[in-house]
Amino acid sequence: MKKVFAWVDKNFEPVLMTVLFYSMTILVTLQVVLRFVFNSGFSWGEEVSRFIFVWLMYFSISYTTRNHRHIKVSFLVNKFNEKVQKIIMLIVDFLFLIFSSVIFISAIKICQSVIEYNDRAVTIDVSMNIIYGAGFIGFALMIIRLIQGILWKFKNFSRSLEYFENYTGIYTGAKEICFMPREKEVK
């Protein structure tokens, strides 16, 4: 069971991201090909590829959160000693958690109102929650990822700053994704 959890922790978003990325690429390319060869296309192609893209990005953002890869300006904070830096990092994580929770709750409200008023997409007949749902799920995942990160930081408060920070998720299996090529150096 523990093994299953560890696998899901490392691979959940990456597998979905890969599948969605290639679906999006193929769909857009197919549209081009259909236009050339058959002088036609799907009227829904553009809209569906956008929906895939939104979901793809929310899974990617969640994994970015897991691996602490968000872009930040840290050269000012780096001037402090290690202990202060660790405390600031924890505060930052909590602020991030507050933000995600606020957005998560309002995303629930949006999804509810979409259901209530039956808002639907333009070219395919699906609920607009096909878009807003990505925000809802995305922020739910982000909350989970943030709590994981905060727990890690409490558990490893006395370890080295580098280990504590776990930048790019290097100490929590960022390089152990199931489809990771083995022999080559990874940028």
Add this chain to the structure above:
Amino acid sequence: SQETDGKETTSAKKIEINIGHESNVQTPCHKALLEFEKSVEEKSDGRIDIKIFPASQLGKAMDMMEQVRRGDIQMSLGATTLFTQTIPEFAVWDSFYLFDDEAHAHRVLDGKAGKELLKPLEPMGLTGLGYMEIGFRNFSNSKQPIKTAEDVQGIKIRGYNPIQIKAWEAAGATLTNLSWTEVFTSLQQNLIDGQECATTSFYTAKFYEAQKYWSLTKHIYTNYLWYANTKFMDSLSDEDRGLIEEEIEAAIKLERDLMKKQEEETLAQLPDLGIEVNEVPLEERKKMAELMNAAVKEDIISKCGQEIYNMVMKEVEAERK
């Protein structure tokens, strides 16, 4: 002191109306809204403060509807055809060749049919205020002037709504789904041969730079629904509400006049810009109407319901002159 007290009471009573819409600042719609802003603010002695956000600054038509529903903004405008996914009753206006001319359209929209079709807004907490207009849509392309129903065949145009796509496919055109902002470049790059829109849009969006023929097919009339948040409207005093409704009526009339003028000016200007303009004979337009309506009638009825469909058709006939 008294002075600050006075300020506080006026600021406490101040009413803010934010209006969002998709049209750009050169359109009659925006100009009429500016007039609306000016006269409401003047006549209320500045108690009512109006801000207008044009050109999709606050998002697409559907996003703005959600904002008005929630009360983020108080009013918005949008073509009913953009709301048919959420308010299927509006699909009835997607029928082709409903109106003979603008006056006919105004009589129907300002009359019983138009008023009945504001009712579906109510359960959403929205109040319909009236209809401005985008106008009759015509057909532009770079291949040949459209003079008969057959001339549309094989021309690649922009699709933007399932019913519109189905109707033009029935007429023999090929459709590519494109958002409004992509149309210009797509025309320029021959990704599509043509598109259909209102005359003033054809001009303000500069489509004439990428097209040769502007055929006055007048196949569909696009309204511009003006609606507000119901709670906001109900919060107004009778006096303020009266003022606003009066000015809305004036603004709609002004917009329609400006539109007429701008359309005439544009049509006169297009030949100088290298565009060949042609009328389409009434019998050919009727032929196209039959062809296209046959393709989408069932879809429209299944969306708006037989009752509304019959009511609107009856009103349309009654107001025909």
Add this chain to the structure above:
Amino acid sequence: MTVTLLFGSFIFFLILSVPIAIAIGLASILTIFVVQPISIECFTQTMIQGLNSFPLMAVPLFTFAGDIMGRGGISKRLLNVAAVFFGRWTGGLGVVSIVTCLFFAAISGTGSATVAAIGVIMIPAMLAKNYNKSFAGALVATAGTVGTIIPPSICMVIYAVSAGVSVTGMFTAGIGPGLLVGLALIIYSIIYSIKHGYKGDDRRYTFKEIVSIFIDAIPALLVPVIILGGIYGGLFTPTEAAAVACVYGIFVSVFIYKEVKISELPFIGFNACLLCAAVLVIIGISSGFGRILTITQVPITIANFILSITSNKILILLLINILLLLVGTFMETNAAIIILVPILLPVVTSLGMNPIQFGLVMVLNLAIGFITPPLGANLFMACQISDIKFDDLAKAIMPWIVVMIIVLLLVTFIPEITLTLPRILNIPV
């Protein structure tokens, strides 16, 4: 009040090293709770819809295309071709590096990818010929900036989306300034090489060698033809071009040059998305932030304020350039574009500047930001791929920054550099 709260808290969170995206988000929800310009749902709705955009899809697609072509041996072939032409010039290796960067820029969407792809090969090659180490690093780091100036360019996509202008228009307008940067860098590099006695390569190519180098490079040389030709020729939109480039990149790297294995593809796709997510989350959250700005009419207020100080066009443009250079020095480029476009665009358009020309001014400024210490993506990349010390590179880069600033001023004050090509190609700007 709103402005102070919004920007004050944003800067506070930034200094606290909150991720930029979240700093924007926290400042926004704080403002919403205090001032209530819009509801929190409106913010969230706008934020989610912010990513629901077809042009933005080009960002991960171009990232993937650049990455796979870098891994797939395309940069190597481009270098071989450039060496045939420029190898024998004084400072030949430097010129070859710059020219190859110009070519690779027409494939890659970012600056750092360009530095990585070209630097890995050229920095060691220059060191072998006794070029000064930090000169070599600075040259490649600077030449890499054309990756964002010459289309395709992710910065341009992001600008186009923020400013509401056409991506194709930006892509066309970027070629002039991109080539100008290339030319300026070549001139500086030759001057420096003459001073330091860097001779060209003695190697002479037989006709047969030249032919075989070209044939080997055809699939690589075709990439810009397909991408840019396709966009300008009206065959596809920039986003579609990006997808086609991905498929073509896979085809060339896996089946023709055979330097990428099929089993590596899932990871490369995943990696491209992961790299972009950090930028796209900023775009999404900034849409919500932008909505607050719009409804409280902050951009117009700031624009009027600036114009009330001076309406001298040259002065304002200089001030904006200084502001952008400062921002580019400390902040991530794409984030800077997203935050500043709604504020600065009304100022310059009221001065009669074309939004697309301003886009190029902005992209150039921020491209310079890639090579300004302390925060410069291209500098980091150049250090990572060679063993140059960051401090040495930070010193050696200074004259290159000066060259770039000269080009920037030319582009700012001579609209023809950006707008001539779009006009010739009849592309709307």
